[in-house]
Amino acid sequence: MNKDVFSNLTYGLYIISTKYEDHFAGCIVNTVVQATPEEKPKLIVIVNKENDTNITMKKSKKVNLSVLSEEADMLLIGKFGFRSSKDYNKLENTEYKIGNNNIPVITEKAVSYIEASVINEIDLTTHTIFVLEANEAEVISNKPVMTYDYYHNVVKGKTPPKASSFAV
Numbered sequence: 001m002n003k004d005v006f007s008n009l010t011y012g013l014y015i016i017s018t019k020y021e022d023h024f025a026g027c028i029v030n031t032v033v034q035a036t037p038e039e040k041p042k043l044i045v046i047v048n049k050e051n052d053t054n055i056t057m058k059k060s061k062k063v064n065l066s067v068l069s070e071e072a073d074m075l076l077i078g079k080f081g082f083r084s085s086k087d088y089n090k091l092e093n094t095e096y097k098i099g100n101n102n103i104p105v106i107t108e109k110a111v112s113y114i115e116a117s118v119i120n121e122i123d124l125t126t127h128t129i130f131v132l133e134a135n136e137a138e139v140i141s142n143k144p145v146m147t148y149d150y151y152h153n154v155v156k157g158k159t160p161p162k163a164s165s166f167a168v
């Protein structure tokens, strides 16, 4: 199998955030897809089981999803994409607000966000596909959105092993 083909797939870049009791967790993901167009659209997001965000989302069943702009820098992406919420408070020195679902939404370098509920989970052994239902969606700015391609080729960012699309 020529695994180079998988690097031809295209994505955006997002921060998902969740909270259970007093514990906040959030991380960078590229694996967000809108699945259905109804009144409350359904989406999927794929999260590695070793990520604290996966463990916390399974408990809270709530998640907020921020769409990053091209302005998102390695300070923000490094914090959310290369550190663990298990032992680090990612909200410190990060711009956020509290959503209507009481879960923090990252607003820093975000063009828009969605507040969602987890309505189903599919086990992929190493990862979980979370099926989400959107409850709210807001636009923050009309700046260009960060694509996975822009992240790799302009920001010159890397993808860590726990990402869904890490090249092996």
Ligand SMILES: Cc1cc2nc3c(=O)[nH]c(=O)nc-3n(C[C@H](O)[C@H](O)[C@H](O)COP(=O)(O)O)c2cc1C
Pocket: 025, 026, 027, 028, 029, 030, 031, 046, 047, 048, 050, 051, 052, 053, 054, 077, 080, 081, 082, 083, 084, 085, 086, 151, 157, 158, 159, 160, 162, 163, 164, 165
């Ligand atoms: C560009 C990029 C894309 C990523 N995509 C995903 C993804 O789709 N799913 C995932 O589980 N992790 C993804 N990650 C990795 C997580 O963001 C990373 O493992 C993070 O440290 C997990 O934090 P947590 O333990 O606080 O949940 C990505 C990271 C980067 C930098």
